[in-house]
Amino acid sequence: MAAPGFGRYDRDSLEFARVLAFTDGVFAIAITLLVVGIEVPSIPDTDSVRELANELNDQTGSFVSFFISFAVIGRYWLAHHTFVSQLRGMDRRLIGLNLLYLAFIAFLPFPTSLLGNFFENPLSIALYAVAVAAVSGMEVVLFRHAYRAGLLAQEVPAVVYRWGMLMSLSPVVFFLLSIPAAFVNTSLAVALWLLGVPFQLLANRWKPKDADKYLIGG
Amino acid sequence: MAAPGFGRYDRDSLEFARVLAFTDGVFAIAITLLVVGIEVPSIPDTDSVRELANELNDQTGSFVSFFISFAVIGRYWLAHHTFVSQLRGMDRRLIGLNLLYLAFIAFLPFPTSLLGNFFENPLSIALYAVAVAAVSGMEVVLFRHAYRAGLLAQEVPAVVYRWGMLMSLSPVVFFLLSIPAAFVNTSLAVALWLLGVPFQLLANRWKPKDADKYLIGG
Amino acid sequence: MAAPGFGRYDRDSLEFARVLAFTDGVFAIAITLLVVGIEVPSIPDTDSVRELANELNDQTGSFVSFFISFAVIGRYWLAHHTFVSQLRGMDRRLIGLNLLYLAFIAFLPFPTSLLGNFFENPLSIALYAVAVAAVSGMEVVLFRHAYRAGLLAQEVPAVVYRWGMLMSLSPVVFFLLSIPAAFVNTSLAVALWLLGVPFQLLANRWKPKDADKYLIGG
Amino acid sequence: MAAPGFGRYDRDSLEFARVLAFTDGVFAIAITLLVVGIEVPSIPDTDSVRELANELNDQTGSFVSFFISFAVIGRYWLAHHTFVSQLRGMDRRLIGLNLLYLAFIAFLPFPTSLLGNFFENPLSIALYAVAVAAVSGMEVVLFRHAYRAGLLAQEVPAVVYRWGMLMSLSPVVFFLLSIPAAFVNTSLAVALWLLGVPFQLLANRWKPKDADKYLIGG
Numbered sequence: 127m128a129a130p131g132f133g134r135y136d137r138d139s140l141e142f143a144r145v146l147a148f149t150d151g152v153f154a155i156a157i158t159l160l161v162v163g164i165e166v167p168s169i170p171d172t173d174s175v176r177e178l179a180n181e182l183n184d185q186t187g188s189f190v191s192f193f194i195s196f197a198v199i200g201r202y203w204l205a206h207h208t209f210v211s212q213l214r215g216m217d218r219r220l221i222g223l224n225l226l227y228l229a230f231i232a233f234l235p236f237p238t239s240l241l242g243n244f245f246e247n248p249l250s251i252a253l254y255a256v257a258v259a260a261v262s263g264m265e266v267v268l269f270r271h272a273y274r275a276g277l278l279a280q281e282v283p284a285v286v287y288r289w290g291m292l293m294s295l296s297p298v299v300f301f302l303l304s305i306p307a308a309f310v311n312t313s314l315a316v317a318l319w320l321l322g323v324p325f326q327l328l329a330n331r332w333k334p335k336d337a338d339k340y341l342i343g344g
Numbered sequence: 345m346a347a348p349g350f351g352r353y354d355r356d357s358l359e360f361a362r363v364l365a366f367t368d369g370v371f372a373i374a375i376t377l378l379v380v381g382i383e384v385p386s387i388p389d390t391d392s393v394r395e396l397a398n399e400l401n402d403q404t405g406s407f408v409s410f411f412i413s414f415a416v417i418g419r420y421w422l423a424h425h426t427f428v429s430q431l432r433g434m435d436r437r438l439i440g441l442n443l444l445y446l447a448f449i450a451f452l453p454f455p456t457s458l459l460g461n462f463f464e465n466p467l468s469i470a471l472y473a474v475a476v477a478a479v480s481g482m483e484v485v486l487f488r489h490a491y492r493a494g495l496l497a498q499e500v501p502a503v504v505y506r507w508g509m510l511m512s513l514s515p516v517v518f519f520l521l522s523i524p525a526a527f528v529n530t531s532l533a534v535a536l537w538l539l540g541v542p543f544q545l546l547a548n549r550w551k552p553k554d555a556d557k558y559l560i561g562g
Numbered sequence: 563m564a565a566p567g568f569g570r571y572d573r574d575s576l577e578f579a580r581v582l583a584f585t586d587g588v589f590a591i592a593i594t595l596l597v598v599g600i601e602v603p604s605i606p607d608t609d610s611v612r613e614l615a616n617e618l619n620d621q622t623g624s625f626v627s628f629f630i631s632f633a634v635i636g637r638y639w640l641a642h643h644t645f646v647s648q649l650r651g652m653d654r655r656l657i658g659l660n661l662l663y664l665a666f667i668a669f670l671p672f673p674t675s676l677l678g679n680f681f682e683n684p685l686s687i688a689l690y691a692v693a694v695a696a697v698s699g700m701e702v703v704l705f706r707h708a709y710r711a712g713l714l715a716q717e718v719p720a721v722v723y724r725w726g727m728l729m730s731l732s733p734v735v736f737f738l739l740s741i742p743a744a745f746v747n748t749s750l751a752v753a754l755w756l757l758g759v760p761f762q763l764l765a766n767r768w769k770p771k772d773a774d775k776y777l778i779g780g
Numbered sequence: 781m782a783a784p785g786f787g788r789y790d791r792d793s794l795e796f797a798r799v800l801a802f803t804d805g806v807f808a809i810a811i812t813l814l815v816v817g818i819e820v821p822s823i824p825d826t827d828s829v830r831e832l833a834n835e836l837n838d839q840t841g842s843f844v845s846f847f848i849s850f851a852v853i854g855r856y857w858l859a860h861h862t863f864v865s866q867l868r869g870m871d872r873r874l875i876g877l878n879l880l881y882l883a884f885i886a887f888l889p890f891p892t893s894l895l896g897n898f899f900e901n902p903l904s905i906a907l908y909a910v911a912v913a914a915v916s917g918m919e920v921v922l923f924r925h926a927y928r929a930g931l932l933a934q935e936v937p938a939v940v941y942r943w944g945m946l947m948s949l950s951p952v953v954f955f956l957l958s959i960p961a962a963f964v965n966t967s968l969a970v971a972l973w974l975l976g977v978p979f980q981l982l983a984n985r986w987k988p989k990d991a992d993k994y995l996i997g998g
Contacts, residue, residue: 137358140791141865144800146362148857151808154369158377158450159812163820166381166457175467175527182467196450200443203366207439211359221861225854232812232850239820249829249836309829355576364580372587376595376668384599384675393685393745400685414668418661421584425657429577573794582798590805594813594886602817602893611963614903632886636879639802643875647795 136215137279145221146210152228153206156235157199163239164188187245195238202231202261205294209265213272214279220271227264233257251308251315259301266294286337293329297322354433355497363439364428370446371424374453375417381457382406405463413456420449420479423512427483431490432497438489445482451475469526469533477519484512504555511547515540572651573715581657582646588664589642592671593635599675600624623681631674638667638697641730645701649708650715656707663700669693687744687751695737702730722773729765733758790869791933799875800864806882807860810889811853817893818842841899849892856885856915859948863919867926868933874925881918887911905962905969913955920948940991947983951976 135141165188167181216224237254244250272278273287282290300322308315353359383406385399434442455472462468490496491505500508518540526533571577601624603617652660673690680686708714709723718726736758744751789795819842821835870878891908898904926932927941936944954976962969 135865140797140800141861143358144804144861144864146358147365147801148804148808150362150366151369151805152812154366155373155809155812156815157446158370158373159816161374161450161454162377162380162816164454166454166461168461172462173464175465178462178465178467182471192451193447196447200447204439204443207359207362210362211353221858225858228811229847229850229854232815233846236815236818236820243820243822244826244832246827247829247832249832253836361576364576365583368580368584369587372584373591375664376588376591379592379668379672380595380598382672384672384679386679390680391682393683396680396683396685400689410669411665414665418665422657422661425577425580428580429571579794582794583801586798586802587805590802591809593882594806594809597810597886597890598813598816600890602890602897604897608898609900611901611903614898614901618903618907628887629883632883636883640875640879643795643798646798647789 134215134217135221137213139215142216145216145224149206149224149228150203152232153199153203156232157196157203159235160192160195160199160238163235163242164192185242188239188242191238191242191245194241195234198258199231199234202265205265209269209272212279213277215277217275217277219275220268220277223264223268223271227261227268230257230261230264234261246312248308248312248315251312252305255301255304255308255315255319259298262294262297262301266291266298269294283334285334289332289334289337293326296325296329300325352433352435353439355431357433360434363434363442367424367442367446368421370450371417371421374450375414375421377453378410378413378417378456381453381460382410403460406457406460409456409460409463412459413452416476417449417452420483423483427487427490430497431495433495435493435495437493438486438495441482441486441489445479445486448475448479448482452479464530466526466530466533469530470523473519473522473526473533473537477516480512480515480519484509484516487512501552503552507550507552507555511544514543514547518543570651570653571657573649575651578652581652581660585642585660585664586639588668589635589639592667593632593639595671596628596631596635596674599671599678600628621678624675624678627674627678627681630677631670634694635667635670638701641701645705645708648715649713651713653711653713655711656704656713659700659704659707663697663704666693666697666700670697682748684744684748684751687748688741691737691740691744691751691755695734698730698733698737702727702734705730719770721770725768725770725773729762732761732765736761788869788871789875791867793869796870799870799878803860803878803882804857806886807853807857810886811850811857813889814846814849814853814892817889817896818846839896842893842896845892845896845899848895849888852912853885853888856919859919863923863926866933867931869931871929871931873929874922874931877918877922877925881915881922884911884915884918888915900966902962902966902969905966906959909955909958909962909969909973913952916948916951916955920945920952923948937988939988943986943988943991947980950979950983954979 135145164185167178167185169177169181171177234257237250237257240250241254269290273282300318304315304318307318353363382403385396385403387395387399389395452475455468455475458468459472487508491500518536522533522536525536571581600621603614603621605613605617607613670693673686673693676686677690705726709718736754740751740754743754789799818839821832821839823831823835825831888911891904891911894904895908923944927936954972958969958972961972
């Protein structure tokens with residue numbers, strides 16, 4: 127392992143741990159704040175099952191968007207976890223880029239609430255897609271910087287690196303494609319989001335041998 | 345101790361610690377967000393003791409549900425703490441299942457607020473019971489996976505494993521039973537929740553010898 | 563150092579660290595949630611300095627109660643920090659008591675908001691005093707259990723123990739005394755809270771020699 | 781390294797780590813709470829793109845202030861991170877001062893929301909500037925105490941110390957200057973905030989040699 131240069135924090139250092147504590151804090155709060163976006167209904171007759179059922183039924187969008195966003199943020203947290211498990215250290219630039227990445231994670235509860243309230247509105251779907259695509263884009267930037275700055279614990283072969291980039295970029299593509307789709311038909315846009323899942327499973331077949339040892343996300 | 349295989353994070357690893365940091369973060373936020381569900385009343389004469397007392401009196405349900413949910417989430421945190429203290433490592437599947445478990449923990453502040461506002465409504469009681477039963481169900485799933493995938497630090501005898509499963513499953517039963525009960529009588533449903541406590545104390549008498557060394561929850 | 567018994571988590575253990583992570587999480591969230599209690603005013607002419615100044619002026623109580631509560635929660639965090647620095651381990655009972663202690667910490671943002679909105683109302687002052695007294699009372703319970711169960715790292719002499727209990731109990735006394743005082747005159751109650759500070763400074767003079775080596779809070 | 785005195789917590793101690801965990805928690809929550817300040821609009825026709833676009837357009841101030849505040853809090857976190865990486869330990873006074881520093885960090889979401897709602901109001905701009913200047917002022921106080929109490933890991937030469945103080949003080953100056961400027965012209969005030977960036981880049985040229993090894997912020 128190379129000696130850490132100036133402004134470079136080793137995997138064992140307090141500073142490395144602190145970046146992760148802060149990162150996990152932002153993830154945990156963003157994912158838990160999602161629930162705040164679900165409003166408690168108010169009904170005239172507080173004991174009426176039917177009235178409450180109607181109100182909750184109107185909020186279906188909020189429940190669906192809570193669980194979609196939990197899955198989305200959870201998936202990014204898993205990918206970040208895998209990414210960090212491959213690092214031998216961090217430099218200041220990576221810490222700065224990670225902060226920008228976290229800005230988009232911390233922003234996600236807003237488009238989630240918007241989606242919950244306007245589940246059929248093309249604009250709220252488009253904004254949600256932009257926000258998620260931005261996070262995936264930053265994931266690519268983080269991995270690219272770590273690769274180029276020699277922060278990965280093992281030498282990653284070029285073929286594996288390119289495949290990893292492709293895997294991280296593919297959600298960007300699906301989410302950006304869903305933006306024009308939302309203005310044609312909102313269900314089409316959501317279908318494109320879900321299409322990303324079988325695509326990733328399919329793409330796993332073309333995976334370079336031993337890629338698992340090095341790759342982010344997936 | 346077996347050598348950790350691929351995608352398996354040892355108890356001493358940064359990755360193991362990070363999953364716990366994220367988990368504790370979600371627990372801490374979910375339990376602290378409960379207080380946000382208690383609305384500050386607004387009264388015309390801000391200095392009137394009687395008006396404020398009346399308003400706070402109307403909110404009794406909110407206070408009761410805050411403390412019930414604090415006890416419920418706190419109990420799950422204790423059980424998770426005991427569970428983790430028995431692990432020698434985690435695999436990716438356990439991390440994924442843990443994330444799903446956390447989704448239900450993070451959701452709890454919503455049924456809690458609902459219960460606080462509609463304390464006599466069978467539907468809010470039923471929804472609360474479903475949410476809590478889901479968490480207990482996931483607790484069973486986590487323990488089962490850890491047992492089968494050989495992630496426990498010690499070999500657990502089959503009799504102890506079955507007893508542990510029973511203990512984790514019993515709250516699922518009590519909470520699911522309380523759902524139809526709520527539509528008959530809301531107090532009956534709450535009584536069923538409380539009945540779980542003496543049942544667990546009673547069940548402790550049939551506990552297999554030395555079970556304490558291995559078991560989750562309890 | 564004694565060998566940790568069953569259900570006893572040593573200072574170096576992952577379990578000990580996890581209790582602290584959870585505790586610090588609850589403290590950090592409770593202290594940061596206080597700001598959510600300060601409402602952003604709405605005014606007809608958004609660019610008018612005078613209107614905004616008037617609105618903010620009406621919210622003086624919110625600002626004052628934010629800083630009082632930050633100081634109160636911060637002081638309890640410091641005391642908890644000192645307390646933990648004296649422990650050689652935790653048992654399950656201490657973890658359970660700590661959870662109850664945290665329930666009162668997590669509740670504090672509510673009486674704080676109440677106080678911010680009803681700064682002249684005897685009832686909101688009384689409720690705030692009850693909440694703070696409960697936290698101090700739990701602090702006493704934690705220290706007492708640690709002392710009796712032999713969880714302290716060093717043998718504490720009886721005279722030092724009694725003095726430490728007195729110091730932790732004194733805020734309970736001042737806050738409980740302020741409850742009837744609030745119904746006579748709200749300023750009198752707040753004066754009693756502030757009186758606790760010079761009292762603690764004064765009491766420091768009677769401190770047993772070397773007490774600093776062992777004591778909580780102060 | 782000097783032996784830690786009484787009430788002095790070494791870099792390797794649990795207590796040192798706990799202060800950081802609490803600090804990172806407050807930072808993570810404050811930065812993630814910013815999003816709560818962005819209200820989800822309500823429109824009569826929930827599926828209308830135009831109505832939603834109009835509403836979101838009216839909220840431009842909220843989005844801009846979210847990203848400004850994320851950058852501001854992120855920059856302070858980075859500076860705190862650098863500061864802590866230079867400490868060999870903490871004393872109680874530093875922990876107390878750090879708590880006061882965190883009070884101002886935790887307060888930032890309020891002026892941020894205010895700014896988001898009243899982006900053209902001189903008073904909200906002035907309050908935001910006061911809040912940020914207070915954080916920078918506390919940064920100076922922390923660094924000064926660490927320097928004087930011998931808590932820095934390396935002996936910092938006087939010339940480097942003075943330059944570091946200047947760098948931390950410069951945002952205080954720019955933000956305080958922006959207060960009277962806001963009452964003349966709100967754009968002028970924001971321009972002054974942004975002017976701090978090129979100033980810091982320029983000031984980096986006059987940096988004493990090897991200052992990077994010792995300095996906070998920058």
